[in-house]
Amino acid sequence: MYYLLNERYRLCGWEKLPYAIIDRKYGRAQFVNKFILDTLEMCNGKIDFSIPIITDDQRKLVEQLVKEGVVSECEKGSELKEKQKYIFYNNRYMNTVHWSITGKCNCKCKHCYMSAPDAKYGELTHEQILKIVNDMGNCGVLRCTLTGGEALVRSDFWDIVDGLLEREILITQIYSNGFLVNEKFLDELEKRGIHPEINMSFDGTGHHDWLRGIPGAEQAVRKAFLLCQRRGFPTGAEMCLWKDNAGSLRESINDLTQMGCRSLKVNPISDTGAWKDGNYGNALSMTEDEVFNVYYEYIDSFYQDLPNILVHLGGFFYADGGEPDFYELPAVHIYENPMRASMCVHARNTMYISAEGRAETCMGMASMSDEFQNQYPLVQEMGLRDCLVDSSYMKLIDTRVEEIIARNEKCIDCKYKSLCLGGCRASAMMFHRDDVLAVDEMTCKIYRDGWLTKIIDKISKLRPEAVCYGVEEYLKVERSDI
Numbered sequence: 001m002y003y004l005l006n007e008r009y010r011l012c013g014w015e016k017l018p019y020a021i022i023d024r025k026y027g028r029a030q031f032v033n034k035f036i037l038d039t040l041e042m043c044n045g046k047i048d049f050s051i052p053i054i055t056d057d058q059r060k061l062v063e064q065l066v067k068e069g070v071v072s073e074c075e076k077g078s079e080l081k082e083k084q085k086y087i088f089y090n091n092r093y094m095n096t097v098h099w100s101i102t103g104k105c106n107c108k109c110k111h112c113y114m115s116a117p118d119a120k121y122g123e124l125t126h127e128q129i130l131k132i133v134n135d136m137g138n139c140g141v142l143r144c145t146l147t148g149g150e151a152l153v154r155s156d157f158w159d160i161v162d163g164l165l166e167r168e169i170l171i172t173q174i175y176s177n178g179f180l181v182n183e184k185f186l187d188e189l190e191k192r193g194i195h196p197e198i199n200m201s202f203d204g205t206g207h208h209d210w211l212r213g214i215p216g217a218e219q220a221v222r223k224a225f226l227l228c229q230r231r232g233f234p235t236g237a238e239m240c241l242w243k244d245n246a247g248s249l250r251e252s253i254n255d256l257t258q259m260g261c262r263s264l265k266v267n268p269i270s271d272t273g274a275w276k277d278g279n280y281g282n283a284l285s286m287t288e289d290e291v292f293n294v295y296y297e298y299i300d301s302f303y304q305d306l307p308n309i310l311v312h313l314g315g316f317f318y319a320d321g322g323e324p325d326f327y328e329l330p331a332v333h334i335y336e337n338p339m340r341a342s343m344c345v346h347a348r349n350t351m352y353i354s355a356e357g358r359a360e361t362c363m364g365m366a367s368m369s370d371e372f373q374n375q376y377p378l379v380q381e382m383g384l385r386d387c388l389v390d391s392s393y394m395k396l397i398d399t400r401v402e403e404i405i406a407r408n409e410k411c412i413d414c415k416y417k418s419l420c421l422g423g424c425r426a427s428a429m430m431f432h433r434d435d436v437l438a439v440d441e442m443t444c445k446i447y448r449d450g451w452l453t454k455i456i457d458k459i460s461k462l463r464p465e466a467v468c469y470g471v472e473e474y475l476k477v478e479r480s481d482i
Contacts, residue, residue: 045078103355108213137167178221204245229260364426
């Protein structure tokens, strides 16, 4: 009996993670052991699994792989495609690159962290950008999300898209302000056989124009959402919160739901970039308690409306109105060995490349000082592989929770440290500028001021059947003395 790895899958490995099977459809890596990898390599149409040298364990494994749709029985001599054969990438694993392909924009947003209306960071040349695309393929990057500035203003946007697709890098999201999301744009995506999520900013019903700095911005983004809905493209949204639009949260979420948007992430505006330069913070920024009160009050509306959208309220609350019996507390993390966990699981799997080409943990770092950012490598100069082998960037994302805890006196004896893990690094730097190992005051406040208990108690009354992973662990710690 002969078997062949199904075309949807390929085999590869990286430094420290040498055995993996890749689901090419979704850009996912499943890490396996050497025995499984060796057996999968034998599913090449050339090895007869009925011969005595094949062990019973190998036969049982193949039977299971057939049931799972990973391999299929085939005729002798069937050929495995070259791109499915095992390849080793001599760098560390990085699943996704979140990429600001330009620092230019066609809006004049009052809160822009990178001052895109003035193109502070510009954009890389055509040659530099395509070199990074090639590097991504050579390093085994599986997914890419494209953002800006405004990603669609790049003149070579489709060259970037085509380069990624040629290297089998899945484009999962394209971020836009919506002005250039039109029939022609969606036609070009469909022509390439892809339907990435189009993620667009929506900063509150009746308030969007003011923040975006252009009259008609809300009308334009609404038109873009409805177009994507009609054409069958998934959409997501991000909403920045400030004093004037905080009261529109419920209406905005319900409006987005009606426009077919499937997810919304909400965060308060940080006092950086254009917001700081415009001196808007004193009058319009919200305190942590003001933000949390808005989130807390909205939970009542969420369970009344049950909007068919996934709502992510910062580090406070996460739930999908289409599946109301489940919710998450983003500030609670459950690990078997929490002190040895990566300081940011997201950053360990997703690299952010800034408009100037700098390798960073996330977009939040790009709002820090130039002096801080200059510590980290420019991908177009160092090369992506070297960034993922031995660089200041790699050292940072390999930092463990125990280093953050040891660095901050208020964390050392805190009973919540095994659950908060020091909080979010980007959030921490909003309070302690340029200090990537500082305390995340927002997460700290969520724990120390009892917000998690309030959320749990509220939901237990609004939706008694709703369950949340990590609640029992949190309540056990909350009721302890230390």
